[in-house]
Amino acid sequence: MPVTVGVSLKMYFGHRAGREWAAEVADIAAATPAVADGRVELFIAPGYLQLIPALEAVAGTRAVIAAQDATDHDAGPYTGEVSPAELAEVGVGMVELGHAERRRLYGETDGVVARKTAAAIRNGLVPVLCVGEPVRVDPLDALAFAREQVLQAVADAPAGRLVVAYEPVWAIGAPEPAAVEHIRAVCAGLRDLVAEFADRAGSSVIYGGSAGPGLLAELGDDVDGLFLGRFAHDPEALRAVLAEATALADRRRAAVA
Template identity: 65%
Template structure:
């Protein structure tokens, strides 16, 4: 278990270009004043649209905020109209790539083979995949754990070595009024952590939770997860600041335990 705590934000397609740039400015101001982000105890990453990537990279220059892409092609180059390769993303300074989100699977027909291809493409080009896993229907926690561990192995089949951020996002909790129950998250996240730790070449991989995550949840979860993957609840930078404070407190407790 890492001592640092990860807090990520996906903007999906909620913001227009001007609104996104204003949000970047406010979050950058937060990043250069928050002690735990400054010293790396809290890893903060932001995943905007493709069009917003370059302005985001510029806005967060000089901070420790990491910028990621919401998708990535399975191939590195070629006649693939509309696609963006991991090689090009890495070239411009992108460091993460979101892979396998439930909306990509549901609305765009991404199969497990496609998810595996995108995971491999990210890793072979030096990007850290933010690998989204989650059961489609509400299941008992042990059954959900078995399903997402299966998804993890399918996504990493044949992939090069490298760090992975595993984002547990039960599909039934995405966009819901409340996140999944704390006990449910803890059981599934524990199974995912054990599965990742058992894999060769996945040093420093982390397990975070997404799916209607917001302020207050990380304090409830404690060491059950290594962080949160936020959506609409982080559109207000003040709410994001609250989560960063929670992450800092969790990181401090982990450091005390390790000392």
């Protein structure tokens, strides 16, 4: 299974800046052998208006374009929403769901996230399911909270791959990520959970929440990758994380050889 590295731009970039960033990232993807041969999976989630230019930018690479959200309906009278069916039609491969900001700002409940997860998989998209506790607690309580979010999200979803992004809410936008031992404990437990899903082959667990260069090397084998935010707005920082992901992927391959 590859090491996964994702980036969400949220709504930080304007259209021109987003296009320029995607073009730089496409060059980095093309120049990173581990991305080219599949040892490292790279996905990027620009704003909606940047999706088509980003798809054009990464054409010819193995980088995957993700949407930052999608509705739970395939089509119909849903003004202002974005259909997972249309996202898949244009070539989007993944979709971020259940982010803490969606839950806090727009009132998304576990039920809403579950319906969106089912719709995404139904339409061939890989959900990047964001889970995490709202306040700082010990790792066992954090794991219990995140486990329940995952279980509710996939309860009625069809078979298909899932990427679980563990993002403790209190660490999002913070100066530093959660403590390494906290992340490792929660992510290890979530990896055990997704391994139990017989109908979700290839599922993985990545960490987000003020993640940046240097963290993946510290986390080691208890995570399957990172979900980056503002620390990857600099493409060179993303290049550094991809180098760390390559090292982790190679170490894992050597361990099973």
